[in-house]
Amino acid sequence: MSRETLKQARKIQKMTQQAMADKVPMDLGYYKKIESGERLGSIAIWDALEDILGINQRKLRLISSIHPCKEGNLQTHLVCLQTLLTSQKMVVDHRFHTSDKNEALHQHSQPSAVQ
Secondary structure, X not given: OEOHHHHHHXXXXXXXXXXXXXXOOOOHHHXXXXXXXXXXXXXXXXXXXXXXXXXOHHHHHOOEOOOOOOOOOHHHHHHHHHHHHHHHHHHHHHHHHHHHHHHHHHHHHOOOOXX
């Protein structure tokens, strides 16, 4: 298991694990354990990682047992990460629009007050 989104985002930024650890700042060994999913990390660490990478920490914290992309070069992983983030946005957008429609239907089905 590992946090592939975190790992790929770091690679897209052309940063080593040591560079990420230095930027947070934290011990390299602890950063490696966070990226591999062995350690959770504090809120302050995730806030820093979100700021460094520009990706919401909820996405960075996801742990996957299987990477959705096949092995490949950095460009392949960039496309994969963009696809993953786009699909996550579409799910959120769908839920938002569905809840708007449900609310509109609910309001429409309510009897209006007689004036």
